[in-house]
Amino acid sequence: MTEAWRDRVWELPPLILHPFHHDADLEKLVESSRFSLYVSGLLELQGDRESLEASLLAGRYVEFRMVCCVGKDVLRWMKQCADFARREESLAGSGICEQSFSDLVVHRAPAPVAERFHSWGVMQYERLLVRAIGLNAVFPHPPEHSVLSPGFLADYYSYAESLFACYQERVTFTRIDSGSFRFSLYTSQEYSQILETGFQKE
Secondary structure, eight states, X not given: OOOGGGGXXXXXXXXXEOOOOOHHHHHHHHHHHHHHHHHTTSSOOOSOHHHHHHHHHHHHHHHHHHHHHHXXXXXXXXXXXXXHHHHSTTTTTSOOOHHHHHHXXXXXXXXXXXXXXXXXXXXXXXXXXXXXXXXXXXXXXXXXXXXXXXHHHHTHHHHHHHHHHHHHHTSOOOOOOTTTXXXXXXXXXXXXXXXXXXXXXX
16 A cells, blocks of 8 residues: 555755865866876876875865765755654654665655756766765764775775665665655755845845
8 A cells, every 4th residue: 555645745855065175175186187097098107106196095085075075965954854754744654764865865866956966067966975975974074084094095985885885774764756755956055045035035
């Protein structure tokens, strides 16, 4: 029998992502990309290999920190959604929890959300979210560069994807889809402007 809560559409809190970048970090990402091209044979070696490897790890750390920050926003949203589900009489006891919402945003996001990611140039947003959720489940605050091993940093995305799988398998959860649960995606700046406009109208 179909659960009664599936017969209506539930409006979830918006997912709000904060921007994270500065010029120094972008320079490290460029150096990291240069080393990756060298390893692939697409760029001649300029400078010693040790310096380029250090640049790679510096760039990987910038990526790692950025992904952790995205994860912080996504997990905050998942907790808000889970709290909403617990408070709604029709949803309480349905097995809907944080993992339900991580599964939703990664695998069954509403079409407008996917389109927003694409408009930002994030074509494989599912991978970004998987890694962000996986990392933040372990690192709610990005640790210092020196705490992380070079091997972990060089291949952090593989570890992050495994962490996401572990996070999802920790509990039994009810799968939901965008036909029953809708939400919007904003940058923090966009959402602040929406709030300001609303206040001005009151």
